[in-house]
Amino acid sequence: MEKIANAVARTTEKAVQQCVNHACGASYALRERLYVCAKCGETLEIECRLTPPGDPSEIRARWAAARANPKSPRDASGVWRFLELLPFDEDAPFVTLFEGNTPLFRAPRSANYCGLADLRLKHQGYNPTGSFKDTGMASAITQAVISGARTAVCASTGNTAASLAAYAARANFLAAILLPRGQVSAAKLAQSLDYGALVLEIDGNFDDCMRLIQELGDDPAIYVANSINPFRIEGQKTVAFELMEQCSWQVPDHVVVPGGNMGNSTALGKGFQELLALGLIRRLPRLSVIQAEGAAPVARLFATLTAAQRAGDEELPEKLQAVENPKTLATAIKIGAPVSWKKALRAVVRSRGQVIAVTEQEIADAKAIIGRDSIGCEPASATTVAGIKRLVAAGHIQPGEDVVAVLTGHMLKDPDYISNYHRGTLVPDSASKEAGAQAAPIRGAFQNSPARVAATKSAILAALKQRQ
Numbered sequence: 089m090e091k092i093a094n095a096v097a098r099t100t101e102k103a104v105q106q107c108v109n110h111a112c113g114a115s116y117a118l119r120e121r122l123y124v125c126a127k128c129g130e131t132l133e134i135e136c137r138l139t140p141p142g143d144p145s146e147i148r149a150r151w152a153a154a155r156a157n158p159k160s161p162r163d164a165s166g167v168w169r170f171l172e173l174l175p176f177d178e179d180a181p182f183v184t185l186f187e188g189n190t191p192l193f194r195a196p197r198s199a200n201y202c203g204l205a206d207l208r209l210k211h212q213g214y215n216p217t218g219s220f221k222d223t224g225m226a227s228a229i230t231q232a233v234i235s236g237a238r239t240a241v242c243a244s245t246g247n248t249a250a251s252l253a254a255y256a257a258r259a260n261f262l263a264a265i266l267l268p269r270g271q272v273s274a275a276k277l278a279q280s281l282d283y284g285a286l287v288l289e290i291d292g293n294f295d296d297c298m299r300l301i302q303e304l305g306d307d308p309a310i311y312v313a314n315s316i317n318p319f320r321i322e323g324q325k326t327v328a329f330e331l332m333e334q335c336s337w338q339v340p341d342h343v344v345v346p347g348g349n350m351g352n353s354t355a356l357g358k359g360f361q362e363l364l365a366l367g368l369i370r371r372l373p374r375l376s377v378i379q380a381e382g383a384a385p386v387a388r389l390f391a392t393l394t395a396a397q398r399a400g401d402e403e404l405p406e407k408l409q410a411v412e413n414p415k416t417l418a419t420a421i422k423i424g425a426p427v428s429w430k431k432a433l434r435a436v437v438r439s440r441g442q443v444i445a446v447t448e449q450e451i452a453d454a455k456a457i458i459g460r461d462s463i464g465c466e467p468a469s470a471t472t473v474a475g476i477k478r479l480v481a482a483g484h485i486q487p488g489e490d491v492v493a494v495l496t497g498h499m500l501k502d503p504d505y506i507s508n509y510h511r512g513t514l515v516p517d518s519a520s521k522e523a524g525a526q527a528a529p530i531r532g533a534f535q536n537s538p539a540r541v542a543a544t545k546s547a548i549l550a551a552l553k554q555r556q
């Protein structure tokens with residue numbers, strides 16, 4: 089066991105926090121509590137200094153054994169069983185709710201819809217709080233414990249808040265969630281309330297909440313768990329490791345993810361890159377990111393890149409034009425100024441992938457076809473299937489290629505959306521609505537509205553016959 093656990097040897101300093109701005113190049117020790125570069129203000133990335141294992145099959149065997157026959161909570165976690173590739177020591181105070189270990193489904197109806205022979209869906213919505221945020225929160229809250237903080241804060245109205253609330257509770261932390269007063273639905277807060285978080289409704293907008301989070305970060309007792317936190321990417325990157333296990337280490341041709349704050353694509357890109365550097369895989373899958381048309385700053389930027397920039401032969405742009413007032417019903421990716429865009433774009437270009445945008449109609453129908461595959465997901469996750477359909481039509485993905493899409497949130501995260509789609513009352517989150525005009529509802533290609541029938545056997549049999 090010891091011998092295998094040490095299969096990936098480490099240098100004395102196992103990892104550092106590295107500024108992503110090449111021109112700055114500053115790096116910081118892991119224990120330094122900062123969330124952006126102190127010199128230039130750019131985001132930070134954890135750079136793990138790993139030595140390739142002599143025999144990759146040894147480390148793969150240990151991971152597989154831990155999953156098949158867990159001997160500790162650490163082994164049973166889909167994050168912590170990959171400790172060799174994470175910037176934490178053996179004796180770290182691991183926080184876990186048994187995150188990860190999520191299923192990889194075959195989705196024949198979705199494959200057919202996209203024009204593919206086969207399609208697999210890696211469902212991160214099967215995590216403890218129902219979203220992909222949990223893998224990253226396990227690592228971030230563990231780092232928070234190490235840092236000596238007692239309180240964790242974030243500004244979020246959805247999945248991040250629920251995940252932070254759950255992991256903070258597990259670590260005996262107080263979680264504080266900052267929200268703009270009157271702009272958040274009660275349903276989205278239900279999880280955070282149940283996990284015991286302090287939910288603070290601020291007299292201000294979301295930008296005010298973000299400013300307050302940054303100010304609070306200076307307090308040594310408070311840990312900021314927003315997506316800018318580089319330790320979250322570390323837990324999230326394990327999805328790449330677990331996916332490769334599930335693919336028997338045969339690298340898919342394409343991995344496709346939704347793009348909001350771009351943390352997920354950053355994490356996947358980093359995970360695959362580390363596996364490549366360690367010789368655990370021989371090539372990278374093409375990583376493509378799909379955004380919603382009304383919140384697609386990175387897709388817009390990608391469309392302006394030169395062939396040389398897309399091939400990685402020329403420097404990528406330093407600036408991203410933010411979308412001032414993002415619009416989409418896929419609220420989990422309704423983000424106009426994604427914090428991790430630079431890291432994500434680098435990962436896409438390195439793997440020769442694409443960043444594109446899809447319409448609200450495409451998202452809604454893709455979501456319904458995923459449902460028909462008996463899988464289901466939240467709206468943002470369905471951008472993947474909508475995007476794959478487009479990428480196949482455009483010739484970027486070939487019909488016989490091996491494609492995996494990552495679904496990020498559970499179907500029950502947004503039940504109103506589903507109900508409205510099937511009843512024909514799903515109204516787009518459009519600019520015209522603000523201007524006072526009534527937007528037309530989305531016409532669902534797979535609409536399945538409930539039928540009203542009389543309380544008789546014959547009426548039910550007639551309804552059944554109609555469906556057959």
Ligand SMILES: [Zn+2]
Pocket residue numbers: 107108109112113114125126127128129130
């Ligand atoms: Zn810097």
